[in-house]
Amino acid sequence: MKKLSYTLLFASGLVFGQFFETGKTFTKQDTLKGSDTAFRNFWDVKKYDLSVEPDFEAKSIKGNNTISFEITKDIKNPTFQIDLQQPMKADKVQASFPMAEYKQEGDFIWIKSDKAFKKGEKYTVDITYSGNPRIARNAPWDGGWVFTKDEKGNPWMSVADEGIGASIWLPTKDIWSDEPENGIVMKIITPKDLVGVGNGRLISKKQEGDKTAYTWEVKNPINAYSIIPNIGKYVNFKDTFKGEKGKLDLDYWVIDYNLDKAKKQFQQVKPMLSAFEYWFGPYPFYEDSYKLVESPYLGMEHQSNVAYGNGYTNGYLGNDLSGTGVGLNWDYIIIHESGHEWFANNITAKDQADMWVHEGFTMYSEVLFTEKFMDKKSADLYMQGIHKTISNDTPIIGKYGVRNEGSGDMYSKGASMLHTIRQVINNDEKFREILRGINKDFYHQTVTTQQIENYISKKSGIDFSSVFNQYLRSVKVPVLEYEQKGEELKFRYTNVVKNFSLSIRIDSDLTINPTEQWQTIKMKKGNPVQFNKNYYIRYKKVQ
Numbered sequence: 001m002k003k004l005s006y007t008l009l010f011a012s013g014l015v016f017g018q019f020f021e022t023g024k025t026f027t028k029q030d031t032l033k034g035s036d037t038a039f040r041n042f043w044d045v046k047k048y049d050l051s052v053e054p055d056f057e058a059k060s061i062k063g064n065n066t067i068s069f070e071i072t073k074d075i076k077n078p079t080f081q082i083d084l085q086q087p088m089k090a091d092k093v094q095a096s097f098p099m100a101e102y103k104q105e106g107d108f109i110w111i112k113s114d115k116a117f118k119k120g121e122k123y124t125v126d127i128t129y130s131g132n133p134r135i136a137r138n139a140p141w142d143g144g145w146v147f148t149k150d151e152k153g154n155p156w157m158s159v160a161d162e163g164i165g166a167s168i169w170l171p172t173k174d175i176w177s178d179e180p181e182n183g184i185v186m187k188i189i190t191p192k193d194l195v196g197v198g199n200g201r202l203i204s205k206k207q208e209g210d211k212t213a214y215t216w217e218v219k220n221p222i223n224a225y226s227i228i229p230n231i232g233k234y235v236n237f238k239d240t241f242k243g244e245k246g247k248l249d250l251d252y253w254v255i256d257y258n259l260d261k262a263k264k265q266f267q268q269v270k271p272m273l274s275a276f277e278y279w280f281g282p283y284p285f286y287e288d289s290y291k292l293v294e295s296p297y298l299g300m301e302h303q304s305n306v307a308y309g310n311g312y313t314n315g316y317l318g319n320d321l322s323g324t325g326v327g328l329n330w331d332y333i334i335i336h337e338s339g340h341e342w343f344a345n346n347i348t349a350k351d352q353a354d355m356w357v358h359e360g361f362t363m364y365s366e367v368l369f370t371e372k373f374m375d376k377k378s379a380d381l382y383m384q385g386i387h388k389t390i391s392n393d394t395p396i397i398g399k400y401g402v403r404n405e406g407s408g409d410m411y412s413k414g415a416s417m418l419h420t421i422r423q424v425i426n427n428d429e430k431f432r433e434i435l436r437g438i439n440k441d442f443y444h445q446t447v448t449t450q451q452i453e454n455y456i457s458k459k460s461g462i463d464f465s466s467v468f469n470q471y472l473r474s475v476k477v478p479v480l481e482y483e484q485k486g487e488e489l490k491f492r493y494t495n496v497v498k499n500f501s502l503s504i505r506i507d508s509d510l511t512i513n514p515t516e517q518w519q520t521i522k523m524k525k526g527n528p529v530q531f532n533k534n535y536y537i538r539y540k541k542v543q
Contacts, residue, residue: 026402032081032108033165034352034403036177039081039110043069045173046122047182052170052229053189053211056155059147062130065171068182069123076116080125082109083167083174088131090171096124109171127171134168136160139297140307144168146296150255155194156232156296160307163352163405166224174224177350177446183218183288188229190214195234197253199227199305200288218304219287221444223348226303230293235259241273241290244282248273249289258294261312266292268334275372276339276365281436284346284444292334299333301340301362308333322385326370326378339365347442353398354449355405356472360396360414367419383419384533386412392475397449407475416536417471423534424467424503425460434459466500471536478502478537480514486526492518494540505532 031037045067052063067082077100084090085107093102093109100114111125136144140160145168150156159169167174185203188196190212198216206213232255239250250269254262269292273283283290288304295307298317310317310333320327343365344358363386371379390413398406407413422431434456441455453468470478474497482491493500493514503513507530512521523529531539 026399026404029106030402030404033083033174035401036175037081039079040173040175040178042071042073042075042078042117043080043173044072045069045178045180047180048172048184048186048227050170050184050227051187051189054145054147054157054229054231056147056157056191058132059135059145060130060132061145061169062128063170064126064128066124066126067171067173068180069125069173071117071119071121071123073119074117078113078117080111080113081173082111082125082127082171083107083165084109084127084129084171085134085165085168088129088133088169088171090127090129092128094126107167129171133159134164136297140300148296150233150257150296152233152257154233155191156255158230158232158295158297158307159228160297160300162225162300165403166227170224170227172224172227176223176348176352179221179223179348179446181221181444183220183222184227185215185217186227186229187213187215188231190231193233194231195253197230197234197291197293197305199291199303201249201251217288220285220303222303223345226301226305226345228300228302228305228307230295230305230307232294232296234294237263239269241270243273243286244277245286248283248286251289251291252293253291254294258312262294265312265331266334268331269338271373272330272335272338272369275369276342278372279365279368279432279435280342281439284341284439290338290341299337301337301344301358303341303345306337306341308337310334320385321389322382323388324381324385326374326382326385327366329374329378330369332366335366335369336362339369342439346439346444348446350446350448351400352403352405353400354447355398356396356410356414357447357449357452359410360418363411363415364418367415380534383415387416387536390416390477390536392477395474396472413471413536417467419534420471420502420536421456421460421464421467423505423532424462424464426505430460463501466497467502470497470500470502473497479540480504480531480537481540481542482529483542484529487523488520489523489529490518490520492516502535502537504535504537506530 047068050065054061090104098114100112102111134144139146143161143164145159165174166172186198190196196214200216200218203217204215234253235256237252241248285304292306292308295309298309300307315328316332339362343361349357367379367383394407396406396410398404425431457464476495479495505511
């Protein structure tokens with residue numbers, strides 16, 4: 001079908017009213033960004049074919065994105081919502097269907113169609129964009145582009161946008177629940193003395209005048225916030241890993257003067273992959289390779305393009321987040337950000353409110369790696385140290401439909417909850433089967449918290465619903481009050497949600513099932529009771 005092109009300068013006849021109720025905290029814009037709106041829920045993104053060219057001096061970017069999609073239900077004359085946050089601008093919009101008009105309003109491009117669409121039909125929207133994107137003040141936490149220089153004064157550019165969204169620079173359907181199933185092709189145009197590194201595999205490198213175009217391809221579904229260009233004085237070295245699905249290509253891109261450091265530090269990759277394939281199943285993106293790319297910020301889990309900026313040191317910038325010393329035995333960014341290839345990239349939360357699915361499981365991957373790389377005692381010690389970093393300020397699950405993250409406790413408390421669940425299951429092979437099953441049964445899918453909760457309860461044969469309610473939806477830490485008189489042990493739970501059910505092993509071989517009512521049991525010996533420190537609960541001796 002012939003493409004129809006319009007400029008941005010037209011007298012708009014569209015009236016966008018108050019479509020959604022706004023709460024005390026969130027606005028209509030938050031709902032438009034975070035919900036599967038009537039402008040999003042009838043089309044499914046299949047592929048992004050994009051280009052990006054940054055200008056270091058002007059701190060600007062320009063490019064193009066062709067969005068291929070499929071209609072998911074019969075609909076007449078719908079309006080499409082494309083996200084592109086200010087101050088970025090859509091310079092030209094084309095479509096392979098009749099457009100009545102379009103306009104850019106705030107952080108959105110609205111395309112009003114003039115056609116009855118049928119389920120299963122496939123179309124494209126092509127957007128040329130440019131502007132000075134938001135600059136990150138403290139990447140990767142606040143989000144934005146980074147225009148900086150390496151130690152030798154060479155330009156070094158990238159972007160991080162997990163929280164704020166890829167639409168701060170790229171016109172996309174910027175909602176986690178819709179990933180392009182057929183992947184992306186990304187062309188990065190750089191000055192001839194710099195290198196552009198993207199996601200997936202490099203499929204071409206071409207000179208275009210005094211510039212170079214590096215084209216990268218991802219064949220698998222990919223979350224939009226993982227689509228990241230990196231531009232700098234990169235050099236490359238490669239390796240391979242013999243994994244569960246055969247040969248996995250390892251691709252490393254680092255700033256030229258750090259090559260020797262990288263070759264040494266990145267030796268941790270193979271033990272990491274070995275441990276994670278054991279616990280989680282095969283690396284999810286063999287077709288796109290595994291890649292570490294040195295970045296001008298600490299790190300991020302960009303799919304098949306993991307950002308590394310930990311200074312070639314062990315720990316977290318040389319520190320151990322657990323406070324136990326265990327975390328100084330490995331590089332936090334290599335381990336943690338790579339763990340996200342399974343939890344965040346293979347399975348992605350549909351809504352940002354469920355981001356604990358990414359961070360809780362991935363922080364727990366640090367524990368599981370430690371167990372394989374070192375020993376179980378060290379892993380337990382590391383986890384017990386993480387318990388102490390939990391703040392219990394607000395619930396882990398955020399507000400749905402408004403791009404709202406829950407508490408930062410999603411990392412440490414999410415991991416602590418999983419470790420607690422593991423203690424209750426008390427069968428590491430079954431626990432491993434559950435982790436591998438999640439990655440297999442939800443392979444390359446977006447998920448909800450409820451799906452993960454139900455899966456763990458069903459596969460374990462234990463109803464963990466009250467445990468999830470306790471740790472994900474409240475800030476209460478369970479307290480086990482107890483009193484011991486010789487062989488007699490009296491106990492109960494306090495500070496728990498309604499019908500809280502969590503069994504506890506004590507003295508290695510004795511299991512109790514506390515409730516909010518006092519219970520009394522007789523132990524085999526009268527020695528002081530020994531509580532398992534791996535549960536995230538507090539023990540309080542009462543008189």
